Amino acid sequence: MSKYWSETVKGITPYVPGEQPGARKVIKLNTNENPYPPSDQVLEAMKAAVSERxxxxxxxxxxxxxxxxxxxxxxxxxxxxxxxxxxxxxxxxxxxxxxxxxxxxxxxxxxxxxxxxxxxxxxxxxxxxxxxxxxxxxxxxxxxxxxxxxxxxxxxxxxxxxxxxxxxxxxxxxxxxxxxxxxxxxxxxxxxxxxxxxxxxxxxxxxxxxxxxxxxxxxxxxxxxxxxxxxxxxxxxxxxxxxxxxxxxxxxxxxxxxTAAFERNVRRIVETREHTVKSLRELQFEVIDSRANFIFATHPGIPAAELFDALRQRDIIVRYFAKPRIDNYLRISIGTDEEMEALCRALEDIVR
Amino acid sequence: MSKYWSETVKGITPYVPGEQPGARKVIKLNTNENPYPPSDQVLEAMKAAVSERxxxxxxxxxxxxxxxxxxxxxxxxxxxxxxxxxxxxxxxxxxxxxxxxxxxxxxxxxxxxxxxxxxxxxxxxxxxxxxxxxxxxxxxxxxxxxxxxxxxxxxxxxxxxxxxxxxxxxxxxxxxxxxxxxxxxxxxxxxxxxxxxxxxxxxxxxxxxxxxxxxxxxxxxxxxxxxxxxxxxxxxxxxxxxxxxxxxxxxxxxxxxxTAAFERNVRRIVETREHTVKSLRELQFEVIDSRANFIFATHPGIPAAELFDALRQRDIIVRYFAKPRIDNYLRISIGTDEEMEALCRALEDIVR
Structure with a gap:
């Protein structure tokens, strides 16, 4: 707290974005990013715009x-x-x-x-x-x-x-x-x-x-x-x-x-999501039907906070919110098929 | 005015930035941009950042x-x-x-x-x-x-x-x-x-x-x-x-x-500014001593609004503020030597 801050700013609690782990090699499923890159067409247009103008x-x-x-x-x-x-x-x-x-x-x-x-x-x-x-x-x-x-x-x-x-x-x-x-x-x-x-x-x-x-x-x-x-x-x-x-x-x-590259990536993510939901339900997770590029899941046997820490020890970062009503859930972004298989294997290992 | 706007937004007058003339070929001395491009080192680093990341x-x-x-x-x-x-x-x-x-x-x-x-x-x-x-x-x-x-x-x-x-x-x-x-x-x-x-x-x-x-x-x-x-x-x-x-x-x-490229460009702009101030004073302009990349000038014989329009007709765009105390001044950004020579020639033509 500083005497120089306005009364409003003294009273607020800013948003905290999901962690960006930097150069460390992790499976990053915490900020709902897209696992597939922008198309070459997009990147080439941007490079051309990096100019004297x-x-x-x-x-x-x-x-x-x-x-x-x-x-x-x-x-x-x-x-x-x-x-x-x-x-x-x-x-x-x-x-x-x-x-x-x-x-x-x-x-x-x-x-x-x-x-x-x-x-x-x-x-x-x-x-x-x-x-x-x-x-x-x-x-x-x-x-x-x-x-x-x-x-x-x-x-x-x-x-x-x-x-x-x-x-x-x-x-x-x-x-x-x-x-x-x-x-x-x-x-x-x-x-x-x-x-x-x-x-x-x-x-x-x-x-x-x-x-x-x-x-x-x-x-x-x-x-x-x-x-x-x-x-x-x-x-x-x-x-x-x-x-x-x-x-x-x-x-x-x-x-x-x-639009072609965009639609192809979206389709792949939806397929991966549905496959991941099926795998997690086989591990007894309750998973809410999702229309997003993430899923929200809870396990009847192990608290979400523990699952979060156990995944983190395996270099898999998901998102956990310590908030009323949702503090026993994990929010897991949909990555590539390989990343989601690694997630499912890690969770299988943890819940057994 | 819309019934959907907040009371605050109904009452404000937003800022109006200097005109961006788009593709039209003009001498643009209205928004205090730098006439020299960023260095190759800066552009190359940016191009490398246009990536899958x-x-x-x-x-x-x-x-x-x-x-x-x-x-x-x-x-x-x-x-x-x-x-x-x-x-x-x-x-x-x-x-x-x-x-x-x-x-x-x-x-x-x-x-x-x-x-x-x-x-x-x-x-x-x-x-x-x-x-x-x-x-x-x-x-x-x-x-x-x-x-x-x-x-x-x-x-x-x-x-x-x-x-x-x-x-x-x-x-x-x-x-x-x-x-x-x-x-x-x-x-x-x-x-x-x-x-x-x-x-x-x-x-x-x-x-x-x-x-x-x-x-x-x-x-x-x-x-x-x-x-x-x-x-x-x-x-x-x-x-x-x-x-x-x-x-x-x-x-x-x-x-x-x-820092080298940056300092070189700044030096050139300061030199061009001082040369331009001298030329305008020879044309009877009163020019305020400037430590910026623009000058603020008024002419005893011709209203600034007229000068602004006359320059515009010659495809030279400067900035004019129709505001109390400064409505007889032009703000002129410092461009290249060639651009400022063109400006001075145009003003000489207008004031004579």
Whole structure:
């Protein structure tokens, strides 16, 4: 604590990202990265952008990247906002759409960054308890509120909420923004993007860090009708006119154009996930049905914290959250087939 | 205006960056970019970082870049904060160090983004009028306040405030943070960085967009004692754990290590600036003594707005601010010798 910190900053608890083990050789299944690299087409385009032109500011409007997104999602250009990772975009949303006195709603079990944003920007919030199956109690999101924030599929559970249920939440909140964080949507969920033309209160947030193999590049998108996008632009242009560097803009644009490589990698990860779920269930794990690139699992005989440590001793890093209701679960990212086989062998060794 | 925007966002006026003319062939002297490219060493290091490893998150602590900065500035590693451009760092400062009820101080004529941050984060502020020579009235920064923010050299005037005067402001504000935005310090000013060990209330902010020829890459640094750096980290980790992508981190690190190319370019720009000032004064322009990579000039016979338009018709873009006290000045970035000769020829043609 420092006397120089603002009162807000004295009171917050920042988010703690999953460990990045650096050069140490481990099987890294803790931050939901993609085990497959970005395509050569993406890398070549980026290398070409590493040029003398870096002396100039990048395009503050990210038009090339946004046009590629407009083509990919079949939306108008002014329905697209590009940011320095979806985390930054979500932070901007809190400033753009929520007011301190109006309580926003999100589930008690979800991406833990939401609570961090709310505390930084002093937005009051209520955490709606998920039911015993980790499903969303729909009616709890129908009452008066200052906005709604849902991850779909949810994190860290991987559970998917059907689009028809999201539509009901949108119908009940015509005057408030409903943000659907679809960071993991490409791994088998159904996106809410097709609802955008019908719902001016819907904002969908995507990231390039998971399905697009570009966690190192920091790109996210927000998709919604133009007045929501303009609200985000007002916040961005009051913080940093140029949030995306010139090289990242080109990499993101190529990723959206090179759909074949992207779809092939997603398919492989889904296959590996289903195979891993089957193997873990054979080891008596309870595994929640996942539509993400991770699984959420618990074992009836051994506490998750012990499993976490035992895996770590075998140089396999997964994620463990010491939080109410989920402190007996492990969140395990889906790696390559070889990595997941090593995980299953290690767990078999531990649980026997 | 949208009913979905927060009350704050309804009331703000975002910053408007200088125009980026895209592919059109112009002499671009409007955003204080460096006319010389980053060195081959910087570009080669970045190309090598465009690799499969982009599938992984970057180092959230930017240790390589920060260690290079620690070596360059001869400061401990925990005195260094790295961000996605100095604009983002300044925004974080408002959240980290200033409280809504405590009025912060900055000059009436300075980087216009400061007022934008204050309004976004609802920090009350007072604009201290510069004297008739655009110098800082020192005593005005000695009274009770919530913090002080000064650009040195100042923008858009280019005027330098001697370090001894900054030291007096630091002495009079022991309990409040004094932020010195040294975006242009490398072009002939004397940095406040050597004061950091003596003043726990001093934060110095630097950018790679001007002297380091990397505007397209978005890198800034904050330098100060560790408790200030920790305050910034708390804000960053409540917004976006990974603000700097993996390629940018490597480019920034190499730029700090490759001092020869950097110093050569700075020297050329300073020489070109002095030559340009001389030429403009011969054309009867009043030019403020500049320690930056731009000059601030006015002509007794022709209004600045007219000069701006006349230059534009000749495909030379400079910056004009239609603001009180400075609406008869042009801010002209220093380009190559050839570009500045073209500027002087054009102005000679216009003023005769």
């Amino acid at each position: 870096l002396k100039l500011y990048p395009d503050p409007e990210c038009k090339g990247l946004r046009q590629a997104a407009a083509d990919y999602y079949e939306l108008p250009l002014d329905y697209i906002f590009a940011g320095n990772g979806s985390d930054e975009i979500l932070a901007f949303c809190f400033k753009a759409f929520f007011n301190p006195g109006e309580t926003i709603l999100f589930p008690d079990i979800t991406y833990s960054f939401y609570e961090v944003y709310a505390r930084l920007f002093e937005i009051s919030y209520e955490k709606i308890p998920l039911d015993e199956h980790f499903d969303i109690p729909l009616e709890s999101f129908f009452g008066p509120n200052g906005g709604v924030l849902l991850a779909n599929p949810n994190a860290p559970t991987g559970k998917f909420t059907p689009v028809d249920r999201i539509r009901q939440i949108l119908e009940h909140n015509p005057d408030k923004v409903v943000i659907i964080d679809e960071a993991y949507i490409d791994f088998g969920g159904e996106s809410c993007v097709p609802l955008i033309p019908d719902y001016p209160n819907l904002l969908v947030v995507h990231t390039f860090s998971k399905s697009r193999s570009l966690a190192g590049l920091r790109i996210g998108l927000a998709l919604g009708q133009s007045e929501l996008i303009e609200g985000l632009n007002r916040v961005k242009n009051s913080i940093n006119s140029y949030t995306l560097d010139a090289v990242a803009q080109v990499g993101g644009e190529q990723s959206l154009r090179d | 982009l599938k992984l998150y970057p180092d959230p602590e930017c240790k390589g870049l920060r260690q290079a900065a620690a070596d360059y500035y001869e400061l401990p590693l925990d005195y260094i904060f790295a961000g996605n451009g100095s604009d983002e760092i300044l925004a974080f400062c408002f959240k980290a160090f200033f409280n809504p009820g405590e009025t912060i101080l900055f000059p009436d004529i300075t980087y216009s983004f400061y007022e934008v941050y204050a309004r976004l984060f609802e920090i009350s502020y007072e604009k201290i009028p510069l004297d008739e020579h655009f110098d800082i009235p020192l005593e005005s920064f000695f009274g009770p306040n919530g913090g002080v923010l000064l650009a040195n050299p100042n923008a858009p005037t280019g005027k330098f405030t001697p370090v001894d005067r900054i030291r007096q402001i630091l002495e009079h504000n022991p309990d409040k943070v004094v932020i010195i935005d040294e975006a242009y310090i490398d072009f002939g000013g004397e940095s406040c960085v050597p004061l950091i060990p003596d003043y726990p209330n001093l934060l110095v902010v630097h950018t790679f967009s001007k002297s380091r020829s990397l505007a397209g890459l978005r890198i800034g640094l904050a330098l100060g004692q560790s408790e200030l750096i920790e305050g910034l980290n708390r804000v960053k980790n409540s917004i976006n754990s990974y603000t700097l992508d993996a390629v940018a981190q490597v480019g920034g690190e190499q730029s700090l290590r490759d």
